[in-house]
Amino acid sequence: MSEEIASQLEIIRRGTVDLISEAELSSKLTKKKVLNIKAGFDPTAPDLHLGHFVLLRKLKHFQDLGHSIHFLLGDFTGMIGDPTGKSETRKQLTKEEVLKNSKTYQDQVFKILDSKKTKIVFNSEWCLPMKVEEVLALTAKYSVARLLERDDFSKRYKSGNSISLVEFMYPLFQGYDSVVMESDVEIGGTDQKFNLLVGRELQRDYGKEAQCVITLPLLVGLDGEKKMSKSLGNYVGISESPIDMYGKLMSISDDLMWNYFELLTDVAMTQIESWKSGMKSGNIHPKIVKTEMALAIMDQLHPKEENRSAIDEWNRIHDPKNRSIPDDIQTVQVGSEFFADKNPQLAFLLNKFEFTTSVSEGRRLIKNGGIYVNDEKISDEAFSLEKGNEYTIRQGKKGKFIKLVT
Structure with a gap:
């Protein structure tokens, strides 16, 4: 040969x-x-x-x-x-x-x-x-x-x-x-x-x-359990914006990260093994390695400058010392028809207003602690909104916002 x-x-x-x-x-x-x-x-x-x-x-x-x-x-x-x-x-x-x-x-x-x-x-x-x-x-x-x-x-x-x-x-x-x-x-x-x-x-x-x-192999989704699928809400679309892509990729487990490195990047296996050893010994923080993984994927799909700007913006939003709501936050008036029978569940409204791709994705995010309401983390999948309030919703891992006015 x-x-x-x-x-x-x-x-x-x-x-x-x-x-x-x-x-x-x-x-x-x-x-x-x-x-x-x-x-x-x-x-x-x-x-x-x-x-x-x-x-x-x-x-x-x-x-x-x-x-x-x-x-x-x-x-x-x-x-x-x-x-x-x-x-x-x-x-x-x-x-x-x-x-x-x-x-x-x-x-x-x-x-x-x-x-x-x-x-x-x-x-x-x-x-x-x-x-x-x-x-x-x-x-x-x-x-x-x-x-x-x-x-x-x-x-x-x-x-x-x-x-x-x-x-x-x-x-x-x-x-x-x-x-x-x-x-x-x-x-x-x-x-x-x-x-x-x-x-x-x-x-x-x-x-x-x-x-x-x-x-x-079939790529495991963001939940670390089932194969990646849009219907399950555990996916990263190849046309998603850099900031959304980065936030989703940073949400995966450390163990799953190695699988993504092998299947979605061309990073040398020797380098991957070096990072594994560094994390195991505590000499390198997982976030640093995960950021390298995210960039190695994103740079194949978006311009490098846009990716680095997106990461800077994501870090700015998620810095506890400097957490801020973007100026262009989407604001939606929730009509009285949504309260006709009973108070509407947040997971339903997030899908209705295209914040999530499905109700099941919204429920999964809430259950896993990925949704904040007025800067408070919630975990009740059946969380409902009451009439006469303002709710600022943040998807914690992505820095994605929407304001619901009831």
């Missing part, structure tokens, strides 16, 4: 769970200087977060190494809905919803990837024109028994929950994408491993060279 290929493999390996197989990948790199790298995204939601960033960074690694990136937007499969990890049949999206989300995805993706060196493809280009006999030929390549080996299908089948035939088609169409695109490598999360391997097998069935498969 040449030094160049060994160097590429070292970069590619970082943060991966599966590499199937390294010997094959080494062979491809030897035979072909430029590999076709595939990663598929079903545009079922409009916003990307740091969980998606893990995969996008690996694409960036390949791009920086001179390989060809094929960013597949599954506008066709997105209308089917990926059944991965679901306990019941998913609601199918309309073509209009998928196309709208696809446009938003592209705007965000090019914050990370070089638009001039990235090929955006849509699988409707080859899936929609397929004739019935072509679809039947595709289904003949795989048995129902093999599809039921997939963990989520197996669990649903055993528990008596329905599985539509359309859902069975999803991994086949995703695999067929690899056949058409002639991908050398496909990258996805560990939850996509079954689908990626289907693509590998279908390529062989269609007389093509099998792709290598790389899986990456």
Whole structure:
């Protein structure tokens, strides 16, 4: 193995769970200087977060190494809905919803990837024109028994929950994408491993060279427990402002920080181990290391000067000696309709006025002590507002404010 290929493999390996197989990948790199790298995204939601960033960074690694990136937007499969990890049949999206989300995805993706060196493809280009006999030929390549080996299908089948035939088609169409695109490598999360391997097998069935498969771990969210998800409110959006991004990243546990370093930054592992030792011995404060982590992530998404200004502002707001309310604080008049039945809960109002993305996120923040009302920390998830008062709300970890006038 040449030094160049060994160097590429070292970069590619970082943060991966599966590499199937390294010997094959080494062979491809030897035979072909430029590999076709595939990663598929079903545009079922409009916003990307740091969980998606893990995969996008690996694409960036390949791009920086001179390989060809094929960013597949599954506008066709997105209308089917990926059944991965679901306990019941998913609601199918309309073509209009998928196309709208696809446009938003592209705007965000090019914050990370070089638009001039990235090929955006849509699988409707080859899936929609397929004739019935072509679809039947595709289904003949795989048995129902093999599809039921997939963990989520197996669990649903055993528990008596329905599985539509359309859902069975999803991994086949995703695999067929690899056949058409002639991908050398496909990258996805560990939850996509079954689908990626289907693509590998279908390529062989269609007389093509099998792709290598790389899986990456699912990023744990800010709560330190569940995978990052917008619906759970434990996420950091890649388009969020620097000050919001910094505040959220500073809220994670010290233990989780090391995982973020490995998956979301290119900081050398030797440096990370040095910081670990320094924190363990008490020679370095965790906040210093966590700030380094936050900057290493933020500098990939925002201009460096904006990030450092945001951190200065965040520290100014959170300095107990100099805590101040911004001049441009959002003020909302809470109408009498909110008090028609009973006093409204704060978590509900925070979501209503777009301070949080969901009621559950508001409840989680309150429960974890992340919300201050008139500079007093609250922890009661059912905290309610009374009529005839002013409430200055601060999200403690982010320095984010809103004033509710009842």
